[in-house]
Amino acid sequence: MSGNDTSFSGRQPKAVQSALRVLEAVARGGAGVTAKDVAATLDMPSATTYRLLNILAGEGYLVRLPDLSGFALGHKIGILIDAAVTPTVCTAARELLADFRLTVRFGVHLAYFTNAALRIADGDPEYSLRHDESFLNRNLHAAALGKLLLAEKHDPSSVLPPSGLAALTRQTIVTRSELGSHLTEVRENGFAVQIGEIDDDTACLAVPIRSRSGTLVAGLALSGSVAHEAALRRCVSSMLDRAAALSPLLA
Numbered sequence: 345m346s347g348n349d350t351s352f353s354g355r356q357p358k359a360v361q362s363a364l365r366v367l368e369a370v371a372r373g374g375a376g377v378t379a380k381d382v383a384a385t386l387d388m389p390s391a392t393t394y395r396l397l398n399i400l401a402g403e404g405y406l407v408r409l410p411d412l413s414g415f416a417l418g419h420k421i422g423i424l425i426d427a428a429v430t431p432t433v434c435t436a437a438r439e440l441l442a443d444f445r446l447t448v449r450f451g452v453h454l455a456y457f458t459n460a461a462l463r464i465a466d467g468d469p470e471y472s473l474r475h476d477e478s479f480l481n482r483n484l485h486a487a488a489l490g491k492l493l494l495a496e497k498h499d500p501s502s503v504l505p506p507s508g509l510a511a512l513t514r515q516t517i518v519t520r521s522e523l524g525s526h527l528t529e530v531r532e533n534g535f536a537v538q539i540g541e542i543d544d545d546t547a548c549l550a551v552p553i554r555s556r557s558g559t560l561v562a563g564l565a566l567s568g569s570v571a572h573e574a575a576l577r578r579c580v581s582s583m584l585d586r587a588a589a590l591s592p593l594l595a
Contacts, residue, residue, distance in 0.1 A: 362386075362388065362392065362396060363396050363399070363400060365386055365388075366382055366386065366388075366393065366396045366397060366400060367400065367405060367406070367417075367421075369381075369382045369385050369386055370382065370397075370406060370415050370416070370417060371417060371421075372385075373385070374416075375409065375414070375415075375416035375417075376409060376413055376414040376415075376416065377414050377415055377416075378413070378414045378415075379393050379394050379397055379414075379415070381414075382397065382415075397415055400418075401415065401418065403420065404418045404419055404420040405417070405418050405420045405421055406418045407419075419459065419460075422458070422459060423458065423459070423460055423461065426458035426459075426461065426463070431456050431463045431464070431465035432465070433454065433465050433466045433594075434593055434594075436593050437454070437466075437590055437593040437594060438466060440586065440589055440590060440593070441454060441466055441586075441590075444582075444586050445468060445470070447582070448566065448579060448582075449568075449575075450471065450566040450567060450568040450572070450575075450576065450579070451467075451468040451470070451471030451472065451473065451565075451566065451567040451568065452468050452471075452564070452565070452566060453466065453467050453468055453473060453489075453564075453565045453566075453567060454466040454467075454562060454563070454564055454565075454590075455489050455562060455563045455565065456561065456562050456594075457492070457493050457496075457560055457561060457562060457563065459503075460502075460503040461481045461493075461503075462477070462480060462481060462484075462487075462489050462490060462493060462563070463477060464476075464477045464480075465562070468567075471567065471568075473567060474542075474543060474546060474567075475542065482505065482510075483510055483512060483542065484503065484504065485504065485509045485510075485516070485517055485523055486509075486510075486512050486516050486517070486538060486541040486542045487538055487541075487542060487548065488536045488537055488538045488548040488549055488550035488563075488565055489536070489548075489550045489563045489565050491526070491527065491530050491536035491537075491538070491550070492530065492536050492550050492551075492552050492560065492563045493560070493563075494523070494527055494530075495527045495530040495531050495536065496560045500523070500524070500527060501520065509523065512541065512542050512543070513540055513541060513542070513543065513544050514540075514544075515539065515540040515541045515544075516541045516542075517541065534551070534552070534584070535549060535550060535551045535552075535580055535583070535584075536549070536550045536551075537549045537550075537576075537577075539570055539573055540570050544570070545569060545570050545571075546567065546568070546569065546570065547567070547568055547569060547570045547572065547573050547576055548565055548566065548567045548568075548576075549565065549566050549576045549577065549579065549580065549583070550563045550564065550565040550566075551563065551564050551565075551580065551583045551584050551587045552587065553587045553590050553591050553594055553595070554591060554595070555591065555595035556591075556592075556595060559595075561591075561594055561595050562590070562594050564583055564586055564587050564590065566579055566583065
């Protein structure tokens, strides 16, 4: 098979199946399950088991315990689980959002945050977001909600694409150094903005919703036109009030 040929060879599907079986065995065995346990459970050769465990650990789907006694599920499993679960919002929170929408002339959106992504939980039915959740997660650096998530990270690059920051418009931040400075402003100001960074004519402002312990759990965003940037910024105070009211309903 040539280097440009991405089709499966005869053995590759079997290898994928074996890797999935190893993941399932670790999930069933619990944290600390050993390679020997996995091999015995699956009746798999020890060499094959060790090789698959090391590959999965290298990719972040498994982790080796600090004392090297065994394996546990890694952070990427959490990403898969988060992506599979549909975000739900309680009735009281939806009513609060509906009331807020009556007081502003912008789109009002609620998003939950996972460790590495945002999930749109309640988008404005009248002023819908121009881009879907998948697009926003690929371009966290250009989205107000995405910047809230990045600002929480000690190392934002851990959730950014290794290929670099996409230039969606002339206003998009495309260097890591500039993004770092911008995220410092987000932390200091307590809110995030994007002005013409996703589309030339759109703007968005987002405030964090935190648990009682201070953990970022969600974000409240207003979306509108670049021409209405000043009006959006005047809504920060009322958005922070709504975020505080939403906190006990979401955290």
